Amino acid sequence: MPHGFEPQRRLRIFAFDPWTAIRPGNRNIREVTISIPSEQDPIDRSSPCLGPSGAYLEVVDFDPTTGQFYQPLDLNSPEVLFNDGLTPAADDPRFHQQMVYAVAMETISNFERALGRYVLWSPRAPDRSGTDRHGYVGKLRIYPHALREANAYYDPAKKALLFGYFTLDAQSRSAPPGTVMFTCLSQDIIVHEMCHAILDGIHPHFIEPSNPDMLALHEAFSDIVAIFQRFSHPEVLEDQIARTGGDLERQNLLGALAQEFGQGLGRSGALRDAIGGYQDGEWRPHVPDNTALSRARGPHARGAILVAAVFRAFLDIYRHRVADLFRIASGGSGVLRQGSLDPDLVTRLAEEAATSARHMLNICIRAMDYVPPVNVSFGDYLRAIITADHDLHPEDSLGYRAAILEAFAAWGIVPEGMPVLSEQSLTWPYFEEAALNNDVTEDQLRGDISVLVTRPDKLLERLRSQDPKGDGDLIRSLEADNAALVTSLNEALRERIMATGNAARAEEMITAEGLLGQNLLELEFTAPREVIHHARKFHARLFWGILVKQPSALLQTIGICLDTAAPRTVARSPTNDLPDMEVRSVRVASRQGTRGHFEREYVVELVQSRDGYLNREVQKLADQGQAAEALALWNKQSPFFQRETLTRDFFYRTGCTLLIDTRSFRIRRVIRTPYRIDEDAGLERVRAQYSDQRRAPSNAFDAPGADPITNFAALHRHVDHGQSHAGGW
Amino acid sequence: MARMAPPRSGVKVRMYRQGHGDCFLLAFAGREGGRLRPVYVLIDCGLKNGSEVDASIQEIIDDIHAATSGHIDIAIVTHEHLDHVNGFARRGGGKRLFERLSVGQVWLAWTEDADDPLANELRARFNDTLITLAFAEARMQGVPALDGQATRIREFVETETGDSCDALRAAFDAAHLDAPHASPAALAEMAITGITNKRAIAWLRDHAKEGVKFLDPEKPPVTIPHVAHSEVFVLGPPRDPSLLLDLDPQGAEKFDLHRGGLGLDGAARGLSLALTPDGGAAEAASPFAPRYCIAQQEITAAEPVANTGAPARTAEDYYRRSYFDPEASWRRIDDDWLDAAEGMALRLNNEVNNTSLVLAFRLPNTGKTLLFTGDAQRGNWLGWADLVWTTDNGPVTARDLLAECVLYKVGHHGSHNATLNGRPEDSHANLGWMAQGEAAREFMAMIPANTAWAMGRARPWAHPMPEIEAALHRKAEGRVLRSDLDPGEAAPSEPSSDAWKDYKRRLRSNRLYFEITINDS
Known part of the structure; x- marks a missing residue:
């Protein structure tokens, strides 16, 4: 292949689900074509590409309900390569594979564009066999026909998406009864489930229901991305805008469009319920209700409100952007003549809608780098959105932030304990603002970070030579980690070169030792994803090494407690008696600034964990390290279960996200949970949440006390049964 | 053992203490041909296998015989669950224990009526579900990860049928041999007809000397023969399928029977098709044409191709390297789809519970009511608020009846969702509606449960749910009876109060039953 020319892979999909596509009115928008960037899916035509199985995804079409495997699509076969993929057809499983692959890749590409870095899957939890390479999971599995039910979910344990299919019954409002509906042919469902997987890769603790918003955020975020990703297909957008006449007073088309998606999502119902509904045959958006959130219970009901707020902001932004177009087209009156819209106007309106949607999508995705790493509320997410956008566009010239602020406030989504809502109060504090007193400086930390980032090998050397208090354990564990990383880096690189089959490339191979002499994070988008995964991990270890040496005033500022006197329930370091601190990730976030230049920041997440008990007396004993007494009391007060060893009822986690400037190495912003790990007030709140969950059993048999629901299968299947209903106990 | 003598005015209620199940005997003072004559009403008779508190079911049935002198005027079955009906099928010494008893009328819910089209739709749905569950259980055997679910399905199938999954499958297979061309639905019906629970009810129906009555909440209150001015109001089961069934939400918005039957919908139907042998073979197989399909064995049996690092060239090779990669076995999904079966089992249990006959017996003089809810769950309760009956004394609503309870x-057994929580002013029927005014002084609750047995299960059952039991104790000021506890183990809030003393005076208890007298004057 000539160097420099890398064709994008183009694949066709159903624009809506197959049944919407069949309606005569939708003949022009039956299918759309998705382009997958060549960097994410390099085409090497010399060999088949079955599955499809690419760098990020592996489609495995096994149907366990019939014991059949289905013929895999070959992405490199001529009928696919030269024809923008197979023609959309519901009866060909290879098209199903094509569709999930294409839509999933488009979702990945949207995230990578917004975040400026690779999408990585959440690592596999360490297992006893030790065969896995540091938990790295290269490819997300996609099973398009795994279930016989109207359900699809992301399984965080298997790092897989499972899609179901089902036979329609007599109550079906769309396709005729007796026909089969495939969830893997709904674009919205695919995007929704992909978002769960991608978000889990960024924030693995977000599937813990430690507050009422956690799972709701997962749901809402996935729906938001699903809506806005729709708007990236101009064919559909133009058709819909032309059809509704673009009259601003009747301009519920965007809402109505999203509602159609909601029906496609079906089981979630979030979109359908959140954005609006038909009244007297006419679609109207819901009137926002700033008390709705206080009444809503269960992840779907709460998530729906966040979706509604984001969509309201989007509508406002769109309206603002097209006001001038309507004035121009109507000769200043703002009232268009009857009849269909001028095609040029349609194109321009569609462009504006697409631009607004793209901006909203980027804002919502980027905000995920600006949230605390654990226990996030909708209010935190609002602050994240405002901060992320503020850092990128200090002047809110397009009124985006004002629109978002208004929409969230209208739906009652405000951070707790914030008396005055303003852009200033909502942005997360700069380090100086967060500092408890003037004595706190981060000069030492700044120096350390600069070495860490630019010359990790030097830092390692320094830590080695310092070893001040004789607690050599830290160094030993770092050394061990380092050795393992070097090996796996080497292995990853060698495999990559072997896979190309090009021996000459071996000479260009960068040695792992050499890698450590440079800024690993600069490798983003050039080195293989596995190398980036290891580089981030290695940085995280080093960061831990420098952070534990910082003065406690600084640690206090960022909400970290490394005090030996902390309660015994706080997870301890494996090497000494200090409270542990998990450095979740050191990653780079790059984004375009106002002048079109690249702004880069390091995002560092710190997490601390503590065992929580529902019973306060048990907690007190466990906090004091009296495990035997705590166990005895636990068993005494438990009506249903007895335990042989003391195990936590829940995790209490706190933490902090630091944004660090890549040039000055200053900590720019401190985004922390309101409480530290040793503060019982924070623990008490999380306890209240888990106690609530225990009180609402999911069925008429199970005794409360089974572990909290954390898997998406359960979340989707038991749609809020028994939770939001009146009459529950 | 002596005959159970009714009070001159009012009713005596015996709650038998056989175990985790229901059995109640009511004695009214009746009159026949100018002579006093006690009238006996039996509500349910059954228990979960192995859940005995102390007395055996034989002793209980003997006591019923003695108390009624061998004749039950009305036998009521609330719904077709093992712990409500298996007493009628129990045998001892080669004979059915109930054989010695004669039965006057038999009262059943409208859902048992073979002439009711909606009831027939419901039964077809339940039959299909049961057969599917029985085969799902077979499919789960030998999959350690599914042990818990398989156990639960076995328990539920036993509750629903009185039989084991094995027996149900065998019955289905036998039906298939008999009628090789019958549809799966017909085979399911044939298999289900013979189950223990059905046979128990069938025996009662066959022995009803004065016929079978199907009770319906949309009909006027019924009367107890020979008991003057007796009124029994039927509160459930509701006739609205969206209340009765756990339907998919989109279907539940507006249910229209004319659009089609109540057959299994989406998920359940898919499971059923995939699991039930010969169940419409064409449908059950893959939704795709054979040319796209590769059987699992073909892949596992194919000659291994050395993995040189180059991409797979054939479908077999691709799947062997991906799905059957031993390093990636943790990502396989062979059995994940069967998770849906447990939900289906729970759903069926809820639905059958919701077909419970709910009765309010109203005493003529004081208007006091006795509320027997069977195992009615949320949907059934929600149906009550809309009911209005026209009586000689004007309209009566469920709210009126509950207020006098x-x-x-x-x-x-006091489970989640089978006693609704709420306040008197709420629009849905709930505990708060009960016992307003004068009735509050006398209000008491009876919980048929063997908690030690329920808690001792591999997956403990929260029967009763502690929050509900506590709420009942508060509401009834301690006047709560539970099968497995001797009365007085639960202390009243005010042991010296007149209400408590009156209650103790009216209560008798022994190892077989609790007996409470409710005066109607």
């Missing part, structure tokens, strides 16, 4: 037979 002095005895509440707690639904479904």
Whole structure:
């Protein structure tokens, strides 16, 4: 292949689900074509590409309900390569594979564009066999026909998406009864489930229901991305805008469009319920209700409100952007003549809608780098959105932030304990603002970070030579980690070169030792994803090494407690008696600034964990390290279960996200949970949440006390049964 | 053992203490041909296998015989669950224990009526579900990860049928041999007809000397023969399928029977098709044409191709390297789809519970009511608020009846969702509606449950749910009876109060039963 020319892979999909596509009115928008960037899916035509199985995804079409495997699509076969993929057809499983692959890749590409870095899957939890390479999971599995039910979910344990299919019954409002509906042919469902997987890769603790918003955020975020990703297909957008006449007073088309998606999502119902509904045959958006959130219970009901707020902001932004177009087209009156819209106007309106949607999508995705790493509320997410956008566009010239602020406030989504809502109060504090007193400086930390980032090998050397208090354990564990990383880096690189089959490339191979002499994070988008995964991990270890040496005033500022006197329930370091601190990730976030230049920041997440008990007396004993007494009391007060060893009822986690400037190495912003790990007030709140969950059993048999629901299968299947209903106990 | 003598005016209620199940005997003072004559009403008779508290079911049935002198005027079955009906099928010494008893009328819910089209739709749905579950259980055997679910399905199938999954499958296969061309639905019906629970009810129906009555909440209150001015109001099961069934939400918005039957919908139907042998073979197989399909064995049996690092060239090779990669076995999904079966089992249990006959017996003089809810769950309760009956004394609503309630037979052993929580002013029927005014002084609750047995299960059952039991104790000021506890183990809030003393005076208890007298004057 000539160097420099890398064709994008183009694949066709159903624009809506197959049944919407069949309606005569939708003949022009039956299918759309998705382009997958060549960097994410390099085409090497010399060999088949079955599955499809690419760098990020592996489609495995096994149907366990019939014991059949289905013929895999070959992405490199001529009928696919030269024809923008197979023609959309519901009866060909290879098209199903094509569709999930294409839509999933488009979702990945949207995230990578917004975040400026690779999408990585959440690592596999360490297992006893030790065969896995540091938990790295290269490819997300996609099973398009795994279930016989109207359900699809992301399984965080298997790092897989499972899609179901089902036979329609007599109550079906769309396709005729007796026909089969495939969830893997709904674009919205695919995007929704992909978002769960991608978000889990960024924030693995977000599937813990430690507050009422956690799972709701997962749901809402996935729906938001699903809506806005729709708007990236101009064919559909133009058709819909032309059809509704673009009259601003009747301009519920965007809402109505999203509602159609909601029906496609079906089981979630979030979109359908959140954005609006038909009244007297006419679609109207819901009137926002700033008390709705206080009444809503269960992840779907709460998530729906966040979706509604984001969509309201989007509508406002769109309206603002097209006001001038309507004035121009109507000769200043703002009232268009009857009849269909001028095609040029349609194109321009569609462009504006697409631009607004793209901006909203980027804002919502980027905000995920600006949230605390654990226990996030909708209010935190609002602050994240405002901060992320503020850092990128200090002047809110397009009124985006004002629109978002208004929409969230209208739906009652405000951070707790914030008396005055303003852009200033909502942005997360700069380090100086967060500092408890003037004595706190981060000069030492700044120096350390600069070495860490630019010359990790030097830092390692320094830590080695310092070893001040004789607690050599830290160094030993770092050394061990380092050795393992070097090996796996080497292995990853060698495999990559072997896979190309090009021996000459071996000479260009960068040695792992050499890698450590440079800024690993600069490798983003050039080195293989596995190398980036290891580089981030290695940085995280080093960061831990420098952070534990910082003065406690600084640690206090960022909400970290490394005090030996902390309660015994706080997870301890494996090497000494200090409270542990998990450095979740050191990653780079790059984004375009106002002048079109690249702004880069390091995002560092710190997490601390503590065992929580529902019973306060048990907690007190466990906090004091009296495990035997705590166990005895636990068993005494438990009506249903007895335990042989003391195990936590829940995790209490706190933490902090630091944004660090890549040039000055200053900590720019401190985004922390309101409480530290040793503060019982924070623990008490999380306890209240888990106690609530225990009180609402999911069925008429199970005794409360089974572990909290954390898997998406359960979340989707038991749609809020028994939770939001009146009459529950 | 002596005959159970009814009070001159009012009713005596015996709650038998056989175990985790219901059995109640009511004695009214009746009159026949100018002579006094006690009238006996039996509500349910059954228990979960192995859940005995102390007395055996034989002793209980003997006591019923003695108390009634061998004749039950009305036998009521609330719904077709093992712990409500298996007493009627129990045998001892080669004979059916109930054989010695004669039965006058038999009262059943409208859902048992073979002439009711909606009832027939419901039964077809339940039959299909049961057969599917029985085969799902077979499919789960030998999959350690699914042990818990398989156990639960076995328990539920036993509750629903009185039989084991094995027996149900065998019955289905036998039906298939008999009628090789019958549809799966017909085979399911044939298999289900012979189950223990059905046979128990069938025996009662066959022995009803004065016929079978199907009770319906949309009909006027019924009367107890020979008991003057007796009124029994039927509150459930509701006739609205969206209340009765756990339907998919989109279907539940507006249910239209004319659009089609109540057959299994989406998920359940898919499971059923995939699991039930010969169940419409064409449908059950893959939704794709054979040319796209590769059987699992073909892949595992194919000659291994050395993995040189180059991409797979054939479908077999691709799947062997991906799905059957031993390093990636943790990502396989062979059995994940069967998770849906457990949900289906729970759903069926809820739905059958919701077909419970719910009765309010109203005493003519004081207007006091006794509420027997069977195992009615949420949907059934929600149906009550809309009911209005026209009586000689004007319209009566469920709210009126609950307000006068002095005895509440707690639904479904006190489980979640079978006693609704709320306040008197709420629009849905709930505990708060019960015992307003004068009735509050007398209000008591009876919970048929063997908690030690329920808690001792591999997956403990919260029967009763502690929050509900506590709420009942508060509401009834301690006047709560639970099968497995001797009365007085639960202390009243005010042991010296007149209400408590009156209650103790009216209560008798022994190892077989609790007996409470409710006066109607």
